[in-house]
Amino acid sequence: MKCDRCSELIAPGDERDHFGQNLCEDCYIDAISPIKTCDPWAVHSAKNFEKHSGDERMLTSLQSEMLRILKEDGPMEPTALLEKIGGDIGLKDLEREFATLRHMEKARGEKQDQKVFWRLW
Ligand SMILES: [Zn+2]
Structure with missing residues (x-):
C-alpha cells in the first residue's frame, strides 16, 4: 500500500x-x-496594533483626567492641576502620574518665568 x-x-x-x-x-x-x-x-501587525492602542489602554483614570484638563485648559502649574482634579490625591501622586505621562510622551513640563508648567506633549 x-x-x-x-x-x-x-x-x-x-x-x-x-x-x-x-x-x-x-x-x-x-x-x-x-x-x-x-x-x-x-506578528508584526499585532505588535503595531499594541503599540498604537497600548497607550490609551494603559492610562489610569487619573492620567486620562490630567490629559483632559491640560487639553481643555492649556498648560498649567502642577498645583493648579491638582486643584482642578481635587479629591484625595497629593502633589506627589500627581507628579508620579505625570512622570508616567511624560515617559509615554503624552505630557511634558515647561519652564516659564521660574515656574514649571505642565502641558500636553
Ligand atoms: Zn506519507
Missing part, C-alpha cells in the same frame, strides 16, 4: 487512516499535529 500523501510504500499494517486517507506514519503525525503557522506579518 502507498501513502496517499507522499506515495511512500507502507508496510502492511503500518498504514494509518486519517479521514479516509491511508498515510504513512510520518504523514499521519504531520496531519494530526497542530498547524504551525509562520506568519511574520501577522
Whole structure:
C-alpha cells in the first residue's frame, strides 16, 4: 500500500487512516499535529496594533483626567492641576502620574518665568 500523501510504500499494517486517507506514519503525525503557522506579518501587525492602542489602554483614570484638563485648559502649574482634579490625591501622586505621562510622551513640563508648567506633549 502507498501513502496517499507522499506515495511512500507502507508496510502492511503500518498504514494509518486519517479521514479516509491511508498515510504513512510520518504523514499521519504531520496531519494530526497542530498547524504551525509562520506568519511574520501577522506578528508584526499585532505588535503595531499594541503599540498604537497600548497607550490609551494603559492610562489610569487619573492620567486620562490630567490629559483632559491640560487639553481643555492649556498648560498649567502642577498645583493648579491638582486643584482642578481635587479629591484625595497629593502633589506627589500627581507628579508620579505625570512622570508616567511624560515617559509615554503624552505630557511634558515647561519652564516659564521660574515656574514649571505642565502641558500636553
Ligand atoms: Zn506519507
